[in-house]
Amino acid sequence: MDITWYLVLSAFIFAIGAAGVMSRRNPLVVLLCLELMLNAGNLALVAFSRMHGGEAGQVFALIVMVIAACEVVIGLGIIVAMYRRRLPIDVDEMSELRG
Amino acid sequence: MWFEQVIFFIAAIGALAGALGVVILRNPFYSVLALVAHLVALAVLFLLLNAEFLAAGQVVVYAGAVMVLYIFVVAYIGGSDEPLRPEGGAVAVLGPVFAAAVGVELCIAFIASGLDALDSTGADVGAGFGSPEAIGQLLLTRFLVPFEAASYLLLVAAVGAVVLARRRRGLEA
């Protein structure tokens, strides 16, 4: 397969993930869409790694996975804290950082 | 090989379907499951690209551990029915539009960029490409610092999560 196909697929998944981040109001789902975008990036990285023949891309993708895991952990921690405080689980309600 | 293409298309469709499912499904629990499916499809794609260790890691760590964590939290919080297009918000309308635009733009970038190697199957790789041994070798020599930094990051995240979600006396029932 041409590498191009993988890259195009990665672009589509990225776009879908971005659309999801902006249209969903449940922060859990927003995080999930964020995962989608990260995965799209991973796919692209691995595709390029295969293209050039070096494994650096794969190592990079591994680190990205680690980071994704950390970010999910923190994000979920925030959501749990929100739930504990009886705040509405809605990203539009969390708008205090405004100018 | 022809069945490589078939597997590619199947995996690709599965990934896209999973992605759309995450965005469209109303129940967050279903969204999580859709993401799991997406991750598995992606693992297959990784295998096609000779990234065996990464594929295994994707399934075990990502789909296995992280998503299970997600399931726990969704179960704790509970899903809520909410429409895909909530009332009000120019962002909700413009967002997908701009996302599509970015996607198209990326495609244009990839297809029309004229990079030589994009039209081939890639470089010739040896037998041990993508094996755990190769990855490990790289992690411990060339990419030692990112490796260590990533582990610190994991530590910080773990501590942070505990701090964020702990009970505070007097603030909740």
Added chain:
Amino acid sequence: MSATDYGWLVLAFPVAGMLIVAFGWRLLPGRLPGWIASGAILGSFLASLGALDTVDGEAHVDSAWTYVDTAGFTADMAILVDPLSVFMCLVVSGVSFLIHVYSVAYMGGDRGYSRYFAYLNYFVFSMLLLVLAANFVILIIGWAFVGAASYLLISFWYRRTTATYAGIKAFVINVIGDVGLVIAAFLLFDNTGALDYAGVFGGAEEAFGTNDGTLVVACLMLLVGAFAKSAQLPLHTWLPDAMEGPTPVSALIHAATMVTAGVYLIARMHPLFELAPTAADISAIIGTATLVFAATVALVVTDLKRVIAYSTISQIGYMVLGVSVAAYGAGLFHLMTHAFFKALLFMGAGSVIGAMAGIQNLDRMGGFRKAMPFTFITFTIGALALAAFPLTAGFFSKDEILAFSIERGGGFVVLALLGYVAAFLTAFYAFRMVFRVFFGDPVPEARELEGGHVAHGEPLNPMTGEAEDTDVGFPGPEHHVAEQSWPMKVAMAILAVLAIVGGVVGIPAATDTLEHFLEPTFEDSRYIDTHPSEGAEWVGLAAGGLISIAAIALAYVFYIRRRGITLQLRDRFAFAHRFLEHKWYFDELYDAVFVRPFTGAGAFGRRVIETDFVQGFIVGGATGVVRAGTSFARAIQTGYVRAYALLLLLGVGALGLYFLVQSS
């Protein structure tokens, strides 16, 4: 010790007095500051006597410090000791000393006692500096200092708004005079290249022909300065208001010394004025106009001090007339005698006002003859001298001026006749004061004083009647009358004696001491040999005497014999009375022509230019633009995560677009 050494001493004593009193007042108990200040002026007087002894009819110049020495211009701190300046020093320091002694008692109990004496010493120093100046630089310095001292002393009771307004008025008019003086100095320097008197006078003949346009302008500018300081028309409006200051201040500054500075200036600059007869003639005319004007107003004003103030304006008109027609000796003689009797009159007035517990209105006074015999006698002596009653000092001095004026002939005869008319009015109003204050039924305050007890009332502003207190910034609670304070008595007694015998130095054809003494200074005058003949002088003296006696008799009739007649006259001639009472409407004129436009312009500037334009448009505009920009920028920070995500995405897209376009 040379003459100039004495000259420096004359200047040093008041400075020392001022510094000691100003800085050491906390350490000096009771009335000691007053005695120290008086002692300083006594030292100055003694040094003037020393200068008198050593001057020998010459002009001695001594420079203490050369301030500027460049090509074509030198200015140094130099004093000139010659007969004229010695004469002025003697008069100034002598009369100042007596007034200091008077003030020691008069200002007792006032919270600003030491401040008063520091200011008074500063004034005397400034005045002496002015008369001892040897060049225009020091003259202008002294001139300005005297103006400042006048301001400080007029608004001495600074919590009285009427006093502060009067001080400002005096200072503003004074500054107009300062400007005239400086312009004159510049014009003279420009044409003669020198600033010291010797250089200017010597160079004036070559630099200017007779009646040269520039010289006339320069002399007119000098006149502006002189008239502002000496309260002549049209710059006279400050002097009556200056009566807001304490009575000894009125005696010193506004009778005996500062207001004579203008006369001194014209006398000193006589070479220039004789070279520009136009300016001298204008000066004579204005002097005469002033003396008539002031005499008419003094007929109707009801405040005791203001009657004396207008008489000062009038008498200085005589002096100005004198020095303008080149009767220098006569004019300066009148300056000396006027200093004596005017200071005496003010001192007497101070005593009467003390007895009236601060009230100055003639309508409220009467019958003080029995209660205040000493004040009565000295005041009457002063009034006689003012009225030029035969054989008083004022008699000889005033009539000599008028005789000289007739001698000059031509238009000056008219001026002299007007002078005689005003002399009649002068005698009349002088005794108007005497009869109204001391004769008639005793008012309650007089009865109280007959019992030996000075009246007390609520502290009030004598002009507006507002209530005051007696703390610092207002007059003290004590009221002093001459009968009960020996310093006041001593000062008044000495001046009374001088008012009588002071004429001795100038009896025409008999002594003429003063004129001979001053001759060296004026020997370059072209009128030095112009003298009224003996016969003419005796005729003039006789006429003056007759006029004076007639006026006093008329006053006697009006105020003693037929008491209500003045009220009837006032009703009959109500318009004239009002015109005179409003001082010929000068204040109203100046208010309309100068004060209102200026304050209007100021208010306009503040309202439109400052507030609307600068604050509103420029400052507000600038901030408004910045605010609009920032509030536009703030609109982006909505707080919605999704909006931020959208913006991020847009940014990414834009970046990608950029790289895409760039690489293709």
